[in-house]
Amino acid sequence: MLKKSLMLGLALSLTLSTAAAFAADKVSIVYIPKNTGNPYFDSLVKGFQDACAKLACDFTTAAPATAEATSQIPFITAQTQRGVNVIAISPNSPDALNQVLDRARQKGTLVFAVNGDLVGNFDHRDAAILPVDFTKTGPGQVELLGSMINYEGDIAILSATTDAPDQNTWIAAMNDALKTNPKYAKMKLVATVYGDDDPQKSTTEAEALLSKYPNLKGIISPTTVGVAAAAQVLQSAGKAATIKLTGLGTPNQMRPFVKDGTVSAFQLWSPYNEGLLAAYYAVAVKNGTIKNEPGATLDVPGLGKVTVGPDHIINTQAELTTFDKNNIDKFNF
Amino acid sequence: MNALSQSFGLLFRRREAGIFVMLVLFCIVVGIIQPRFASLETARIVALAIPLILVSAMGQMMVIVARHVDLSIGSILGFSAIVAGMIFRDHAELPIFVGVLAAIGLGAGLGLLNGLIVTIFKLPSIIVTLGTLSLYRGLLFLASDSRQVDPQYIPKPLIQMSQTSPIGGIPWIVIIAFAVALLTYFFLDHTRIGRQIYAIGSNPTAAPLRGIRVVPVTLLVFTISGALAGLAGIIYASRFGYVNPGITGVGFEFTVIAAVVIGGVSINGGVGTVLGTVLGVILLGAVNVALPILGVSAFWQDAIYGAVILVALLIDRSVRRRGLKSLVAGNRA
Numbered sequence: 001m002l003k004k005s006l007m008l009g010l011a012l013s014l015t016l017s018t019a020a021a022f023a024a025d026k027v028s029i030v031y032i033p034k035n036t037g038n039p040y041f042d043s044l045v046k047g048f049q050d051a052c053a054k055l056a057c058d059f060t061t062a063a064p065a066t067a068e069a070t071s072q073i074p075f076i077t078a079q080t081q082r083g084v085n086v087i088a089i090s091p092n093s094p095d096a097l098n099q100v101l102d103r104a105r106q107k108g109t110l111v112f113a114v115n116g117d118l119v120g121n122f123d124h125r126d127a128a129i130l131p132v133d134f135t136k137t138g139p140g141q142v143e144l145l146g147s148m149i150n151y152e153g154d155i156a157i158l159s160a161t162t163d164a165p166d167q168n169t170w171i172a173a174m175n176d177a178l179k180t181n182p183k184y185a186k187m188k189l190v191a192t193v194y195g196d197d198d199p200q201k202s203t204t205e206a207e208a209l210l211s212k213y214p215n216l217k218g219i220i221s222p223t224t225v226g227v228a229a230a231a232q233v234l235q236s237a238g239k240a241a242t243i244k245l246t247g248l249g250t251p252n253q254m255r256p257f258v259k260d261g262t263v264s265a266f267q268l269w270s271p272y273n274e275g276l277l278a279a280y281y282a283v284a285v286k287n288g289t290i291k292n293e294p295g296a297t298l299d300v301p302g303l304g305k306v307t308v309g310p311d312h313i314i315n316t317q318a319e320l321t322t323f324d325k326n327n328i329d330k331f332n333f
Numbered sequence: 334m335n336a337l338s339q340s341f342g343l344l345f346r347r348r349e350a351g352i353f354v355m356l357v358l359f360c361i362v363v364g365i366i367q368p369r370f371a372s373l374e375t376a377r378i379v380a381l382a383i384p385l386i387l388v389s390a391m392g393q394m395m396v397i398v399a400r401h402v403d404l405s406i407g408s409i410l411g412f413s414a415i416v417a418g419m420i421f422r423d424h425a426e427l428p429i430f431v432g433v434l435a436a437i438g439l440g441a442g443l444g445l446l447n448g449l450i451v452t453i454f455k456l457p458s459i460i461v462t463l464g465t466l467s468l469y470r471g472l473l474f475l476a477s478d479s480r481q482v483d484p485q486y487i488p489k490p491l492i493q494m495s496q497t498s499p500i501g502g503i504p505w506i507v508i509i510a511f512a513v514a515l516l517t518y519f520f521l522d523h524t525r526i527g528r529q530i531y532a533i534g535s536n537p538t539a540a541p542l543r544g545i546r547v548v549p550v551t552l553l554v555f556t557i558s559g560a561l562a563g564l565a566g567i568i569y570a571s572r573f574g575y576v577n578p579g580i581t582g583v584g585f586e587f588t589v590i591a592a593v594v595i596g597g598v599s600i601n602g603g604v605g606t607v608l609g610t611v612l613g614v615i616l617l618g619a620v621n622v623a624l625p626i627l628g629v630s631a632f633w634q635d636a637i638y639g640a641v642i643l644v645a646l647l648i649d650r651s652v653r654r655r656g657l658k659s660l661v662a663g664n665r666a
Contacts, residue, residue: 037479037579065470065579162631194631199573199580200382207378208625212369225580228484232574236496252483253575 027286028058029086029279030079031114035067040224040250040271041090043333044115047275048088054301055283069093073100080104086282088129090115094165098124110285110292114278115271117313119165126292127285127312129278131269132320134166137222138173140320141246142184144265145218148244152186153217156209158230158247160197160223170222190216195226202229210237221247227266231257251323251331258325265324271333273303273316281306281314348597349609351649356616359641363623370626380503381495382618384510385572387611389565389589390596391517392444392558394610397593398521399554400534400602401458405447406562407585408469411578413440414566415473418482418576421491429488437563443469444559448552458555466586474578481577487570494571506568511611513561518607530554534602592617595645616645 031048033041045061052059062079064071069092077100079087087109091097094117101111101124113128122128145155157174159167171192178184190213195202202225209216210233221227227247231254234240240262249266257263280300285292296308308314323331364371389406396403413436420432447465451458494505521527529550533540541547570576596613598605620641624634 035579036474037477037481037577039481039483042480065474066583067579191628193625196631197580200385203573204378204382204621205625207381208622211372211374211378212367212626212628228575229573252485254484256484256574 026056026058027086027283028084029060029088029282030084031059031061031275031278032072032075032079032087032089033061033063034090034092034116035071036063036065039252039333041115043250044090044271044275046333047272047277048279049275050272051276051279051283055279057279057283059279067092069096072097076100076104080107080109083107084109085286086110086112088112088114088278088282091118094119095121101125110282112278112282115274116166119169122311125312127281127308127314129274129281129314129316131271131274131316132318133315134169135173137248137320138170139177139181140267141170141220141222141248142174142177142187144267144322145220145244145246146184146187148246148264149187149217151183154188154190154213154215155218155220156190156213156216157192158202158206158209158219158221158223158226159192159194160226162194164197164223167222174220187218195221195223195229197223197225199225199229202226203233206230206233207237210239210243216243218244218246221245221249223247224249224253227263228253228257231262235260235262249323250333251328252333254323255328258323258328265322267320267322269317269321276300277303277306277314277316349606349612351651352595352597352609352612352616352645355645355648356612356619359616359619359623363619363627367627370623375622375626377502379615379618379622380507381572382621383614384506385565385568385585386589386592386617387510387614388513388561388568389558389585390592390610390614391513391607392561393586393589394593394596394598394605394607395517395521395530395554396458396558397590397598397600398534398602398605399530399551400537401451401551401554402462402590402600403444403447403555403558404459404462404586404590405443405465405469406558406565406589407582408466408473409440409443409559409562409582410566410569410585411576411582412443412469412473412476412566413437413563414569414576414581415477415482415578417567418486418570419477421488421570422482422486425486429491433567436566437560440563440566441556441560444562445552445556447559448555451555452548452551470583477578479578482570482575484574487574487576491567491571492574495568506571510568513564514607514611521607526550526553531603534604536603588617591642595642595649597649613645617642 031045048059062075064075072092076087080103087104091113098121105111111125113125117128117130118125157171159171178187178189191209193205195205206229219230221230227249230245234243234245245263246266248268254263254266277300281298284290284298290296290298294308294310294312297305299305303316306314393403393406416439417432417436420435447462450456450461496504498504529545532545533547533550569581592613593610594600595616596610598610620638624637629637
């Protein structure tokens with residue numbers, strides 16, 4: 001399989017040279033993750049693969065080495081030239097891809113945003129497959145941390161980059177929940193800091209939080225790199241008993257910390273189901289079984305009946321999945 | 334007392350005086366703004382932020398003294414770390430030192446390859462290592478199948494090297510890093526080959542006329558730089574508890590080169606000391622830790638970090654030109 005070993009220039013030249021080598025009857029799908037080497041997207045790819053094994057669609061994946069705003073552009077261009085039927089992409093930028101995506105759609109390619117949406121640029125993609133209703137993510141995280149600290153004390157947020165669109169949406173919702181819900185009246189957000197999704201920076205920021213706020217009771221880190229770095233810091237400093245940590249992480253990354261009690265629970269969703277749903281939806285729309293419009297419904301094995309929501313957004317699950325020591329071993333991603 | 338003031342005077346007459354003054358001034362200013370900075374806890378955080386940079390900086394310093402530069406160390410670090418991690422994951426029955434030796438050995442090999450390309454083809458090292466920066470990163474994606482090594486596979490004793498201490502509460506990795514610095518000092522200042530590195534950097538044309546075998550010494554310097562980057566890979570795995578093909582070591586070369594140059598090592602070769610480099614690394618570490626503790630907004634951190642580097646360089650240069658006589662006049666009177 002070409003899969004993840006395709007890198008930048010290599011990917012370009014290879015895919016260009018195999019242009020238009022498709023059987024006419026099979027739906028061809030390419031998935032472009034944010035970057036390679038991210039275990040989270042491996043799980044999403046697995047969802048696509050399993051679906052395509054059943055539905056007989058042609059599936060490939062190719063991704064840039066780094067998750068920069070423009071790094072996906074050459075991949076989109078190459079896939080468009082190759083004449084692929086469906087481009088599913090987890091966009092690195094909400095607006096940098098508009099033009100190339102439009103060009104793909106003019107050629108009849110169906111464009112899906114998967115896992116993250118083109119916020120503010122909905123008319124540059126055909127549909128979005130998102131894990132959960134993101135408006136519930138922020139409040140869900142606040143509630144989980146609140147339940148760990150008896151809804152009382154100083155808390156802080158350790159995020160990714162200052163301009164990460166998903167994280168900023170969630171953080172805004174967290175602030176809103178903390179301000180408006182009387183249940184959280186005694187929880188005080190003392191700082192929001194940014195680790196840039198870099199282990200070293202996230203570690204330093206987490207250590208600075210501990211040093212600067214001696215009364216800190218809890219940390220929310222809604223990013224996989226950040227929550228792992230913060231867990232490592234709490235474990236090293238031996239402060240897991242006094243400072244509770246939760247956030248969005250992957251089970252494989254967090255497993256040792258859940259097992260040794262550093263983190264009692266964290267949340268995420270199933271990236272696998274996103275891949276599965278995206279593939280089923282792509283094939284159904286391409287084959288004309290359903291129309292790509294709000295209100296359309298589709299049966300996906302294992303997920304039940306899913307409905308296309310307003311703005312062509314489809315959610316794979318209603319609520320976040322909470323991982324703790326009782327269920328973590330059922331997951332491998 | 335006399336001995337103390339004498340050694341003080343000695344210190345100030347050395348070229349490292351500028352960077353030392355900068356470090357002290359920085360700590361005093363930050364300590365005044367945020368008294369919490371002046372604590373043992375901060376010292377611990379800074380100490381833990383240093384080893385990774387310090388170990389690689391020793392190698393980079395030698396390379397720069399020899400009038401070369403090694404831009405590939407971040408990729409060598411990542412490659413070595415992921416190979417060690419894969420050994421830990423796939424051959425858990427092997428003792429830990431096998432993975433450690435593999436990392437250092439692989440690093441040395443990649444460094445030697447840099448040196449061979451530079452010496453055989455007589456190419457500028459900045460171009461060669463710019464190429465191997467991408468080459469090694471690409472190969473590491475292939476070797477690891479773009480999969481990260483999850484925390485559960487990093488051996489506990491290795492992680493504890495960053496958490497436990499044999500003496501005085503100083504973690505193992507800090508002691509190892511300073512031991513490397515000490516060895517580098519003896520190598521550069523008290524061995525014939527060490528002095529030859531300076532001679533080559535001062536005047537590459539004259540060095541062979543003085544009977545110095547430039548090619549073997551250059552190869553050795555690149556090999557050491559690679560091996561130390563490999564060791565840094567192990568420290569990375571210990572400190573952060575996982576290795577990711579797309580994150581580990583990316584952009585690391587900039588941090589290390591900045592530390593080395595701040596430490597007074599001349600980019601033109603032939604000039605530089607271990608003490609200066611150590612001070613440069615400590616200054617960078619202190620700045621990185623101070624900014625979050627001061628509560629500097631994430632938007633400003635990068636800009637201030639860059640400004641501090643420039644100011645450090647300016648102070649260093651002006652101190653060198655005019656000497657510190659006026660500053661230490663009182664001390665020596």
